[in-house]
Amino acid sequence: MYDFDFAKPATIAEARAALNSDEAQALGGGQTLLPTMKQRLAAPGLLVSLTGIAEMKGVRPTGDGQLVIGGATTHAMVAAEAAAHYPALADLARRIGDPAVRNRGTIGGSLANNDPSACYPSAVLASGATIVTDSREIAADDYFDGMFGTALEDGEIITGVRFPLPREADYQKFVQPASRFALVGVFVARFSDGVRVAVTGAGAQGVFRWTEAEAALSADFSRDAVAALAVPDVEMISDMHAAGDYRAHLVRVMTGRAVAAAR
Amino acid sequence: MPQVTLSVNGTQMTAEVEGRTLLVELLRDRFRLTGTHIGCDTSQCGACAVHVDGALVKACTALALDLDGADVTTIEGMAGADGTLSPVQQAFQDHHGLQCGFCTPGMVMAAAALLSENPKPTVAEIREYLEGNICRCTGYHNIVKAILAASGQPVDDLAASVA
Numbered sequence: 001m002y003d004f005d006f007a008k009p010a011t012i013a014e015a016r017a018a019l020n021s022d023e024a025q026a027l028g029g030g031q032t033l034l035p036t037m038k039q040r041l042a043a044p045g046l047l048v049s050l051t052g053i054a055e056m057k058g059v060r061p062t063g064d065g066q067l068v069i070g071g072a073t074t075h076a077m078v079a080a081e082a083a084a085h086y087p088a089l090a091d092l093a094r095r096i097g098d099p100a101v102r103n104r105g106t107i108g109g110s111l112a113n114n115d116p117s118a119c120y121p122s123a124v125l126a127s128g129a130t131i132v133t134d135s136r137e138i139a140a141d142d143y144f145d146g147m148f149g150t151a152l153e154d155g156e157i158i159t160g161v162r163f164p165l166p167r168e169a170d171y172q173k174f175v176q177p178a179s180r181f182a183l184v185g186v187f188v189a190r191f192s193d194g195v196r197v198a199v200t201g202a203g204a205q206g207v208f209r210w211t212e213a214e215a216a217l218s219a220d221f222s223r224d225a226v227a228a229l230a231v232p233d234v235e236m237i238s239d240m241h242a243a244g245d246y247r248a249h250l251v252r253v254m255t256g257r258a259v260a261a262a263r
Numbered sequence: 264m265p266q267v268t269l270s271v272n273g274t275q276m277t278a279e280v281e282g283r284t285l286l287v288e289l290l291r292d293r294f295r296l297t298g299t300h301i302g303c304d305t306s307q308c309g310a311c312a313v314h315v316d317g318a319l320v321k322a323c324t325a326l327a328l329d330l331d332g333a334d335v336t337t338i339e340g341m342a343g344a345d346g347t348l349s350p351v352q353q354a355f356q357d358h359h360g361l362q363c364g365f366c367t368p369g370m371v372m373a374a375a376a377l378l379s380e381n382p383k384p385t386v387a388e389i390r391e392y393l394e395g396n397i398c399r400c401t402g403y404h405n406i407v408k409a410i411l412a413a414s415g416q417p418v419d420d421l422a423a424s425v426a
Contacts, residue, residue, distance in 0.1 A: 006265065006282035006328045027329070035305055037283075047282065048327050076318070098310065098395025100375065103318040104325060159328050180394060 001037045008049040008101035012056065012159055016134050018048045019155035024052055028159060029074060029102050030160025033262060050108065056159055061085050063230035065165050067130075071108025071158040073193035087263065090126075091120050093185070095173060097180050108158035114206060115145045116237065117181035121170065121207035124161060132160040147206045166191050170262040172254040174201075176241055183242055184250040186210075188258040194218040197255060202247040204235040213255055226256040268329045271296065273339030278325045280335060287311045287322035298338035298368050309396030310370035314339050314375075320375035321395070331372050338368035343377065351375050351395045351413045358418065360409030362400035377387070381413055386421065 009015040017024060022047030027033055036042045050056060059081035067085045073085060077104065078093035094101055096110075096119050110120040111131065124131070124140045129179035131138040135158045152158070166189040166192050176183040181202035189196045195217040197210045211233045216225045231252050234245030264279040264363045266415060273401070278293045290296045290313070302310030306324040308326055313322045314336040341349040350358065351374045361367045377392045378385055384392070389410050390403070398406060 003285045004282045006326065008329065008331070027326075030326065030329070031306065031324060034285075034326070038304070047326075049326075051329065098309070099373070099392055100312055100319045100395050101323045102304065103320055262331075 001034075001042065002043045004044055005046045006049070008052045010052055010054070011101060011224040012053060012157060015048055015053060015143040015157055016155065018046070019157070021046060022154075023066050024048055024155065026112070028072065028106040028112070029104035031097065031105040031111075032109065032113050032115065033047045033124050035181055050157065056108070061184070062162070067163045067165060068109055069163070070160050071111075071132075072106050073108075074103050075102035075107070075110075086163060086165055086169070088166075088171050088187070088189070089123050089163065089225075092123050093175075095119070095175075097206050107161060111143075111161065112122070112150060112158055114144055114148050114150050115181070116184055116203065116206040117176070117179075117183070117185075117201040118183055119173065119200060121185035121245070122182075122200040124163075124196040124198075125207050125209060126169070126189040126196045127166065128165065128189075128191075128196060130162040132162060133157055133159055133194050134159055136181060137162075141209075144207050145233070147204070153237045164191070168262040172258040172261065174250050174254055176201075184247055184254055185249060186258050187255040187257060188217070188262055189222055190217070190262060193220060199232070199234075199251050199255075202232075202234070202236050202251050204237050206234075208234055210234075210251065210255065217259065220260060221262075226252060226259055266395060267327045268326075269332070270331065270334045272336055278327075282326070282328060284327045285323055286313070286315075286320070286325045286327050286330060286335070289327040289341050290322060290335075296339050300365055300368055302365065302369075305399065307395075308366070309373060309393075310366050311392055312372040312374060312396065314376060317376075317379070319373055336372075338371060349375065350411070351378065353404070353421040354409040354413035358405050358408045358409040358412055360402070362402045363399075366396060366398045366400075370398070370406055374406075374413065377410065380413055383416060386411065399412070 022106040025044035027047045058068040075093045083090035169189040171187045174183045185200040197213045231248035236247045238244035268277040299308035302308035311322040
């Protein structure tokens, strides 16, 4: 890993100022960025740690039935503190990586990276959540922009994520056992006005909504409704771990399981 | 160079480090606490696991400067001052929870973190918690047995239960 300058601001305003340079890169828990830098795939001149910003940590229900999670909140903290408010989201966080990774990795870091096999993007997209940054709010449907791509501008910081709370939801993850990422992960969220289904690990362009399943499940929230569907007509990741047609098959299977397990 | 100060196994320790200095490098190369191992250096294997403010962390994937002021416990801090092994360490010895021993410091730190969160884990919970700790000798069975014993639970039925 090449050397770099390091800053650990205590406020969002200080972080924003520190990131106002071409050489600067925000650092969440570092569970992806540090391995990437070790491989010299990234070599920022300045790392700005966001983990010292108290106002970006924690899980907080709002008065109007939503849940706000600070961008620097670790997966372990989400698993513990969101359980009473959004069990499916807490369950997703509880199964990311391994215990040590969950103690460092953050929701904001995961979403800023938008790994095509990361778990959180599916929850954010299926929930219709809002990404809150230091300068604006971005709807989930406008946020994800292809593999590792997002709507974030250079230096923009995810300060939090606001989740509407569904009536019931579930996340089903077919684990790639070596990496513990999702080979295929499906998050199903049922709201009073319809069902949203988001798929991670499968799409060649990253997380996507399976709209045919959403329509079918909004009419009939049952496993049979999923079983009757054709597999999604989306270009799939195809690699040594799973061929594209197998991933497409798994999307339907995991969606059915999520519907059956939703609570 | 910037300075970092940590409480390591109860002792305040300070060093000048580079931005890129990892916690595991600080512990091993500067503080000469070489019980924390570097296995894969890619946050897969868990041989470098330590406790940071009580939480299990892979020391190869944390920057020293990012942890300034933290309370770090390494394998060297697990036994008592008189050399008395911690319950987890004693159980690893009693149940032969190691073969070559390279992964053992990380396994012990993970096991201690597990038991502080969940004092009576099931076998399945133990195995799930150890997902980020790899034993290249594949000696998992006795590691699970040792952790079960350290939690005060019977181990006699273990062979049958996970066969």
